Amino acid sequence: MEYGITEVVDQDLQPIGPDCFGNLVATSLHNTAMPMIRYLTNDMSAIRSKSCSCGRGLPLMDDVTTKAEDILTLRDGRLISPSVLTHPFKPLTSIEASQVIQEDLDTICIKLVTDVDFTEQDATSLINGFKERLGESMQVRIEKVEKLERTRSGKFKWVVSKVGLGI
Structure with a gap:
């Protein structure tokens, strides 16, 4: 099972395309008692356009930068x-x-x-x-x-x- 969902969004919290640097938003799939849904972190990154070479098909995330x-x-x-x-x-x-x-x-x-x-x-x-x-x-x-x-x-x-x- 996946631990969570990570999105990269613009300043209006709209998803942005691959390889575009933006704000990280996280949704926890682990804590069912008190879920965090679309939590806006103070971090920035980009979702890479290519998938992981492990074969799972999940996208890769660029380095995370804190304190936007x-x-x-x-x-x-x-x-x-x-x-x-x-x-x-x-x-x-x-x-x-x-x-x-x-x-x-x-x-x-x-x-x-x-x-x-x-x-x-x-x-x-x-x-x-x-x-x-x-x-x-x-x-x-x-x-x-x-x-x-x-x-x-x-x-x-x-x-x-x-x-x-x-x-």
């Missing part, structure tokens, strides 16, 4: 998951904390709390890593700060997009 409000929208329409943005930071040990802010379709600001070992070479490496993932035309600037801002509720958002989702 933190996804970057690029000028060419691509949506970039925050998980993709972790890679440029991995080789750098001189960064204590970071926050990525998309100011508009063409501009990213990376706020950094760094230690004394942070160098211009580290900054260049970070900028190049972002351009590799977001495109050479993306303006990427680094701003060193003493501490990172939190939301009014006290939560920390690692990626903040001031651009609406392009779905």
Whole structure:
């Protein structure tokens, strides 16, 4: 028996086609006492157009991206998951904390709390890593700060997009 039904929908909760990135809606087929029907998660993904090679005929789902409000929208329409943005930071040990802010379709600001070992070479490496993932035309600037801002509720958002989702 299947555990549940997963749908990918647009902002109006209408199903969207294969390979289109959208909001995940889940329906549980397991909990009959308190079913969750078309529960809108805070996750995004896409249903792939090809079926699983196991032969069951079920569709495959693309990688799941959480916190839909933190996804970057690029000028060419691509949506970039925050998980993709972790890679440029991995080789750098001189960064204590970071926050990525998309100011508009063409501009990213990376706020950094760094230690004394942070160098211009580290900054260049970070900028190049972002351009590799977001495109050479993306303006990427680094701003060193003493501490990172939190939301009014006290939560920390690692990626903040001031651009609406392009779905």
